[in-house]
Amino acid sequence: xxxxxxxxxxxxxxxxxxxxxxxxxxxxxxxxxxxxxxxxxxxxxxxxxxxxxxxxxxxxxxxxxxxxxxxxxxxxxxxxxxxxxxxxxxxxxxxxxxxxxxxxxxxxxxxxxxxxxxxxxxxxxxxxxxxxxxxxxxxxxxxxxxxxxxxxxxxxxxxxxxxxxxxxxxxxxxxxxxxxxxxxxxxxxxxxxxxxxxxxxxxxxxxxxxxxxxxxxxxxxxxxxxxxxxxxxxxxxxxxxxxxxxxxxxxxxxxxxxxxxxxxxxxxxxxxxxxxxxxxxxxxxxxxxxxxxxxxxxxxxxxxxxxxxxxxxxxxxxxxxxxxxxxxxxxxxxxxxxxxxxxxxxxxxxxxxxxxxxxxxxxxxxxxxxxxxxxxxxxxxxxxxxxxxxxxxxxxxxxxxxxxxxxxxxxxxxxxxxxxxxxxxxxxxxxxxxxxxxxxxxxxxxxxxxxxxxxxxxxxxxxxxxxxxxxxxxxxxxxxxxxxxxxxxxxxxxxxxxxxxxxxxxxxxxxxxxxxxxxxxxxxxxxxxxxxxxxxxxxxxxxxxxxxxxxxxxxxxxxxxxxxxxxxxxxxxxxxxxxxxxxxxxxxxxxxxxxxxxxxxxxxxxxxxxxxxxxxxxxxx
DNA sequence: TTAGGGTTAG
Numbered sequence: 001x002x003x004x005x006x007x008x009x010x011x012x013x014x015x016x017x018x019x020x021x022x023x024x025x026x027x028x029x030x031x032x033x034x035x036x037x038x039x040x041x042x043x044x045x046x047x048x049x050x051x052x053x054x055x056x057x058x059x060x061x062x063x064x065x066x067x068x069x070x071x072x073x074x075x076x077x078x079x080x081x082x083x084x085x086x087x088x089x090x091x092x093x094x095x096x097x098x099x100x101x102x103x104x105x106x107x108x109x110x111x112x113x114x115x116x117x118x119x120x121x122x123x124x125x126x127x128x129x130x131x132x133x134x135x136x137x138x139x140x141x142x143x144x145x146x147x148x149x150x151x152x153x154x155x156x157x158x159x160x161x162x163x164x165x166x167x168x169x170x171x172x173x174x175x176x177x178x179x180x181x182x183x184x185x186x187x188x189x190x191x192x193x194x195x196x197x198x199x200x201x202x203x204x205x206x207x208x209x210x211x212x213x214x215x216x217x218x219x220x221x222x223x224x225x226x227x228x229x230x231x232x233x234x235x236x237x238x239x240x241x242x243x244x245x246x247x248x249x250x251x252x253x254x255x256x257x258x259x260x261x262x263x264x265x266x267x268x269x270x271x272x273x274x275x276x277x278x279x280x281x282x283x284x285x286x287x288x289x290x291x292x293x294x295x296x297x298x299x300x301x302x303x304x305x306x307x308x309x310x311x312x313x314x315x316x317x318x319x320x321x322x323x324x325x326x327x328x329x330x331x332x333x334x335x336x337x338x339x340x341x342x343x344x345x346x347x348x349x350x351x352x353x354x355x356x357x358x359x360x361x362x363x364x365x366x367x368x369x370x371x372x373x374x375x376x377x378x379x380x381x382x383x384x385x386x387x388x389x390x391x392x393x394x395x396x397x398x399x400x401x402x403x404x405x406x407x408x409x410x411x412x413x414x415x416x417x418x419x420x421x422x423x424x425x426x427x428x429x430x431x432x433x434x435x436x437x438x439x440x441x442x443x444x445x446x447x448x449x450x451x452x453x454x455x456x457x458x459x460x461x462x463x464x465x466x467x468x469x470x471x472x473x474x475x476x477x478x479x480x481x482x483x484x485x486x487x488x489x490x491x492x493x494x495x496x497x498x499x500x501x502x503x504x505x506x507x508x509x510x511x512x513x514x515x516x517x518x519x520x521x522x523x524x525x526x527x528x529x530x531x532x533x534x535x536x537x538x539x540x541x542x543x544x545x546x547x548x549x550x551x552x553x554x555x556x557x558x559x560x561x562x563x564x565x566x567x568x569x570x571x572x573x574x575x576x577x578x579x580x581x582x583x584x585x586x587x588x589x590x591x592x593x594x595x596x597x598x599x600x601x602x603x604x605x606x607x608x609x610x611x612x613x614x615x616x617x618x619x620x621x
Numbered sequence: 622t623t624a625g626g627g628t629t630a631g
Contacts, residue, residue: 087622091622118622120622120623122622122623124623152623153623154622155623156623156624157624158623160623160624182623183624184623184624186624187625188623190624190625191624213624214625215624215625216624216625217625218625218626219625220625221625222626225626248625248626251625254625254627255626256626257626283626284627285627286626286627287627288626288627288628289626289627289628290627291627292627315628316628318628319628322628323628323629351629352629354628354629354630355629361630385630387629387630389630390631391630393631394630394631395630417630419630419631420631421631423631425631453631605631
């Protein structure tokens, strides 16, 4: 036995010697301490005590303090481990996504160790994290064979595995068969349907759930978020409160992520205030969601305040802050915080590198980006992933080093995905390299024939080269193949109400005034020498939809509405679902100067802060 | 012992 050196442990072992080994074990909080106690148990013969050994096992196998290797050693030294010990080990391995959980179960069967009602939930958790359908079916048979077919825990665990691994039909069959269902069964079904995108079915189950709890609501809310139905998610959050269900931190984190996507700052602020008021502790995940929300809703200063308030600063918290600075084009600050993070002893992970490389890219920090990319493997001993290559292609391409970017794609160790080529195509657009752009555009359409955006890209590159017929032909091809493009939509939030505009839409109650306002804006723009970008207009020749009509773009309608409804001098904030159009970008710069307004526009990937005729993106987005 | 959460290149 290792000699006992520190005094607290000495006291512990003395106590152990005397009478209360169990309570000493229960107070133990360090692996080292436990090893000493265990050694002591050997010495004193207490190691034969089933309950004590079980306690030791539970400690070692728990994800908090534990050490599964050590747990296995303890387990191996027990002559005939009982059901509890097997269960504990299976639980430990299931939390570690290890196949050993299944091996242990086999051993259990082989040695005829009986099951109890805890065995299957643990085992099925392992099946769920390992996504092993064959084994799940076999275990399902065992559940029935060993008489657990009507135990709600075992059944719910089965439901969860089926539902969460895409076998929703199997889950449904089982759900319909069983005699006893509880709230967990219903929630698992809602989750399962939502995860496979069947939102109507998910809602049907949600609606029919007899007594909903906060998890039912959260499952449905995050289901909506996962399906991109952010408005529905916010509506449901509101409904939940009207029903008198108190949101907990999980419900709030899910709803915050809907706010982030929508740019719904008012709702996001409300949640932040609610957290403060109710004293909910901001754990790393909730903190991450809050920082991300403030960043994506345009309020970096508040994001920073939240960051400073959170006590437990995990790597994800730093990462969301760095990513926030990245999308605002505040690359210098992103780099500062990246450095602060390392000074605080936090190691960057692959997501952090995605964030910091994005920051370099959006701020044109080419040398810094290159050196960081190089450091991923050399300094941080991580393998660069495809997304890091993507960032680098974007960074080099945006800065005008198109050949270097292309070279990087060609020497990537993994096959580049469409997004990587997409980054280069975007660079071709920015730097007007039509030849390369058309090559890549064609390649992307072939690779992704159902992706509307690819056709639009190719068409606009053709148009930029003056090849109008080819541009029109590309749009026609898209139409013939029945591919649709997500319509551009810009939203502006006033007094907590979100006003959405689609291109050419006249559905807004104030549509007439908005169009009139735009006409007068257009007049002033013309006086400043602005001419609409004709290349885009030409694409509309065969298009009956008003969508492409450049003067009716959603961004322009939202700005007109903003100027109409907000006080002079105030900032206009707009969120667009797609990337901002080039003509709209030019126009917005001009408007910021003519009307002396700051306009903050978030597009699909980043923020544009327009002021005095300039934009923070430096026209390279 | 079973169910719900965050950050990630265009």
